[in-house]
Amino acid sequence: MASPAAHVWTLFWRDFRARLRDRSAIVLAILAPAALVTVLSFLVAGPDVQEIPVGVVAADAPVSEALEQGPLASLQDDDTLTVTTYDDEGALRTAVTDGDEEAGIVVAADGRSVIVLTNPGSPVAGAIAEAVSRSTALTVDGVGQAVVASQALGGSGDPQALAQQLVAAASPAEVVDATEGSDAIDPRTQVAAGMATFFLFFTVQFGVLGLLEERREGTLARILAAPVPAWQVLVSKVLVSFALGLVSMGFMVGFSSLLLGADWGDPLGVALLVVSGVTAAVATVSLVAGLARNPEQAGAIQAGVALVLGIVGGAFFSMARAGGAAAWATKLTPHYWFNEGLVRMTGGQDWTAVAGPVAALLLFAAVVGIPGLVLAGRVIRA
Amino acid sequence: MASPTLRVQGLRKSFGDLQAVDDLSFEVAPGETFGLLGPNGAGKTTSISMICGLLDRDDGEVEVEGTAIRPGSIRGRELIGYVPQEIALYPELSGRDNLVFFARLYGLKGAEAKARIDETLEVVGLTERAGDPVVDYSGGMQRRLNIAAGMLHQPRLLILDEPTVGIDPQSRNAILEAVAALGESGMSVLYTTHYMEEAERLCRRVGIVDHGRLLALGTRRELVALVDQHDRITIRVTGQAAAAAEALHRLDEVIQVDATDDQTLECMVATASSLLPRLVGELDRAGVGIVDLRVAEPSLDSVFLHITGTALRD
Ligand SMILES: Nc1ncnc2c1ncn2[C@@H]1O[C@H](COP(=O)(O)OP(=O)(O)O)[C@@H](O)[C@H]1O
Ligand SMILES: [Mg+2]
Numbered sequence: 001m002a003s004p005a006a007h008v009w010t011l012f013w014r015d016f017r018a019r020l021r022d023r024s025a026i027v028l029a030i031l032a033p034a035a036l037v038t039v040l041s042f043l044v045a046g047p048d049v050q051e052i053p054v055g056v057v058a059a060d061a062p063v064s065e066a067l068e069q070g071p072l073a074s075l076q077d078d079d080t081l082t083v084t085t086y087d088d089e090g091a092l093r094t095a096v097t098d099g100d101e102e103a104g105i106v107v108a109a110d111g112r113s114v115i116v117l118t119n120p121g122s123p124v125a126g127a128i129a130e131a132v133s134r135s136t137a138l139t140v141d142g143v144g145q146a147v148v149a150s151q152a153l154g155g156s157g158d159p160q161a162l163a164q165q166l167v168a169a170a171s172p173a174e175v176v177d178a179t180e181g182s183d184a185i186d187p188r189t190q191v192a193a194g195m196a197t198f199f200l201f202f203t204v205q206f207g208v209l210g211l212l213e214e215r216r217e218g219t220l221a222r223i224l225a226a227p228v229p230a231w232q233v234l235v236s237k238v239l240v241s242f243a244l245g246l247v248s249m250g251f252m253v254g255f256s257s258l259l260l261g262a263d264w265g266d267p268l269g270v271a272l273l274v275v276s277g278v279t280a281a282v283a284t285v286s287l288v289a290g291l292a293r294n295p296e297q298a299g300a301i302q303a304g305v306a307l308v309l310g311i312v313g314g315a316f317f318s319m320a321r322a323g324g325a326a327a328w329a330t331k332l333t334p335h336y337w338f339n340e341g342l343v344r345m346t347g348g349q350d351w352t353a354v355a356g357p358v359a360a361l362l363l364f365a366a367v368v369g370i371p372g373l374v375l376a377g378r379v380i381r382a
Numbered sequence: 383m384a385s386p387t388l389r390v391q392g393l394r395k396s397f398g399d400l401q402a403v404d405d406l407s408f409e410v411a412p413g414e415t416f417g418l419l420g421p422n423g424a425g426k427t428t429s430i431s432m433i434c435g436l437l438d439r440d441d442g443e444v445e446v447e448g449t450a451i452r453p454g455s456i457r458g459r460e461l462i463g464y465v466p467q468e469i470a471l472y473p474e475l476s477g478r479d480n481l482v483f484f485a486r487l488y489g490l491k492g493a494e495a496k497a498r499i500d501e502t503l504e505v506v507g508l509t510e511r512a513g514d515p516v517v518d519y520s521g522g523m524q525r526r527l528n529i530a531a532g533m534l535h536q537p538r539l540l541i542l543d544e545p546t547v548g549i550d551p552q553s554r555n556a557i558l559e560a561v562a563a564l565g566e567s568g569m570s571v572l573y574t575t576h577y578m579e580e581a582e583r584l585c586r587r588v589g590i591v592d593h594g595r596l597l598a599l600g601t602r603r604e605l606v607a608l609v610d611q612h613d614r615i616t617i618r619v620t621g622q623a624a625a626a627a628e629a630l631h632r633l634d635e636v637i638q639v640d641a642t643d644d645q646t647l648e649c650m651v652a653t654a655s656s657l658l659p660r661l662v663g664e665l666d667r668a669g670v671g672i673v674d675l676r677v678a679e680p681s682l683d684s685v686f687l688h689i690t691g692t693a694l695r696d
Contacts, residue, residue: 002486007486007487014483218469219471222466226484
């Protein structure tokens, strides 16, 4: 008589090998998430052409120095701005008017005022230039009287009056680089994780839902007529789902890291998140298998569940910032906790940072998966 | 019957209001091929599912070689070979790989498994096509592989559920011959069918089921006796059929005789085999030459019609 492990392996390998040759499984596990993450990561992170050109006319003054060494340098470093230096204000005005520069910063010869030249066609560039200038001017020691004026080209505002106004209202504006905060992950990784977890919930259906297919095809009865206990069949199907989930997630981590520049964080932490995320997905599909009457119904339910969990869980856009019920609901999804695990590892945190999210994923898996396995076990006994 | 291979006692199953199997009891002796004959919906498959331990039963017992078969327990499963009514194979795998898979579930591996698989492929005539995916097989070939997968592990009892449904006459014949050979090799076989001629050809004893109930059980002759049917002898003679009929009337065992035309006689007799020598002698004495003589024993068809009041249909 064969050992339980030998039976489970025989059952697992027959199914798993078939799935690897099954086109629809490969599409959902590999091709679709890879294609989507490629497109989306270019959309969110954007190629370098989005750097904003800004011209500067600098005087020999502390403000100029602070500007050039402080915010301008750092914005240039992280590819937000391209800074070009002009000799005189006239040339810069022309460049901004012509659109060669999207905004201009002129530090007056006396070093006491800064004029920001904006182009109505490029409001974002103007806002950045203005914010940069204002914060610099107000924080430079000894130039408390420094003023900043914003002058929209083609407009008729009086620079001096505008400067007075600004100073009166001044509170130091901040230019915060959203990609550098400790509670955000870079957009490419976020997109890759979102797509990977989204498609994971489609991919795992290929193991456990096979129970319903085999029941209909009659091969399940034939297996159970042999000296094979029902639990071994269930375990083998769960393992197929699990293995397919790992293949899909592993591929997505590797693909996005190597080809798209994603940075998932500490590999051990990522591995823990992947294993517990796949466990949660397999638990979900087990419950669906236990509740559905036939393979078609199960496939439809699983697709609906994957879609809802994916959207609510923030696979496409974060729900956490939506507030209210959405922010609450998103925390019920495995997708949210997977992403949250990655977020907590940013800023150089090691794998221990994922403990909370991993616990949440495993809790989800237990709550959904235990009744799921009981019900799926009935599919085999019926 | 001394310690039967299969003993089924008081088996019952209902689906809601429908009593699919109703107090079914029978035994299959070692080496016997037993037929369960009944129309579609009679409860054959439901009975077999319970016998194999695949379906919970409402009541009753099943024993194979003294081992109780129960759902949820794998005891005794290796004693049974199960050939389901539908083709239960993996179409993407080759015929051989299907057999390798099922062999492993019965604990067969290595050289032993290979030998058993080769032998079984030979029996069902699929050696040549063993490497091809099952999806490319004809319906008849799939049916034969379906049987092969159930008999690989040399079970004590092979259960075949309508194994010839929907295939060409040639494949059907090959399957019937293979089953007959298994019976001769000493394996016990439980064979369900709704084809009268298959039951007559393969099985010494037959149980007739309808609406979940076993209506009659016995050898063909016992069943026929049940409905008081007679053998029919058709004789073609050289002439004077009326005179010949007159002569045959003198034999006690002849129940009825008619001359259907000048050269043809139709006789009803109780048992043709014992009567034939005297019948031929009587015609000879009457000076009537015999051109042709045929004996038709009563078929299960008429038995079925008699018991259920309806003809067995396909
Ligand atoms: N799972 C089931 N649920 C409800 N009714 C069933 C089920 N299986 C079989 N039946 C019914 O039980 C009766 C016997 O079916 P079955 O055993 O398949 O007959 P057979 O094999 O002799 O054709 C039929 O009326 C069938 O419709
Ligand atoms: Mg049937």
